[in-house]
Amino acid sequence: MPDRRSRPIDEAWAALTSLVFENRDTWRRRVAAEVDMPFSRVRVLRRLVDGPLTMSGVATAAAMDAPATTVCVNELESRGYVRRTVDDSDRRSKRVTITDDGRALMDRVHAITDPVPDSLADLGDEDAAVLHRILSGAVSSGVVSPDGADGAPDRS
Numbered sequence: 001m002p003d004r005r006s007r008p009i010d011e012a013w014a015a016l017t018s019l020v021f022e023n024r025d026t027w028r029r030r031v032a033a034e035v036d037m038p039f040s041r042v043r044v045l046r047r048l049v050d051g052p053l054t055m056s057g058v059a060t061a062a063a064m065d066a067p068a069t070t071v072c073v074n075e076l077e078s079r080g081y082v083r084r085t086v087d088d089s090d091r092r093s094k095r096v097t098i099t100d101d102g103r104a105l106m107d108r109v110h111a112i113t114d115p116v117p118d119s120l121a122d123l124g125d126e127d128a129a130v131l132h133r134i135l136s137g138a139v140s141s142g143v144v145s146p147d148g149a150d151g152a153p154d155r156s
Contacts, residue, residue, distance in 0.1 A: 023117040031109055037075065040064070044072050045081060045106055048098040054087060055094050081105055 028039045035042060040062070047053065047061040059069040073096055076082040081102035087093035098106075115121075123131065 019117060019119065024114075027112065027114040031112055034108060034112060035105055037079070040068070041072055041076055041081075042106075042109055044069075044076065045098060045102050046109075048082065048096060049103065049106055052095045052097040054090075055084075055096060058096050076102070 031042055032039045044058055044062045044064075047058065053061060055069060055073065056066070058064075058073065059066055062069065062072075064072065073082060073084060077084055079101075081099055083097045083099055084094050085097065087095045120128075120131075
């Protein structure tokens with residue numbers, strides 16, 4: 001069986017993920033400083049903007065384990081950004097809903113700029129157009145989602 005990592009698309013994906021991972025830290029730190037809490041809290045709020053989730057749904061959506069989810073939701077609730085209620089369809093479950101204050105906080109987060117990395121900003125117009133066409137095609141085909149649960153660009 002051939003080594004899949006040697007395919008050009010696999011190499012492109014590795015480069016793209018590396019570029020994103022290496023360049024998102026500055027933005028995440030700015031967001032965390034602006035909202036005065038860890039970025040993981042913002043990630044949870046972003047997943048709640050489209051509608052309430054159970055605690056297990058929050059954990060799954062935010063890729064967190066149950067104890068970390070509980071700590072996160074406890075903090076968000078104490079700050080007034082979410083409300084936790086009993087799930088009417090399963091009284092053993094809790095539903096987590098973003099509040100108006102939580103939505104206002106997410107509006108502030110979305111206003112924080114996320115500049116293009118220098119390595120991409122330096123692309124010529126033709127190369128940038130090709131990159132845009134390829135990535136837009138991947139997004140529109142459902143390969144990746146450009147939006148989070150809130151319909152805003154997924155920045156987490």
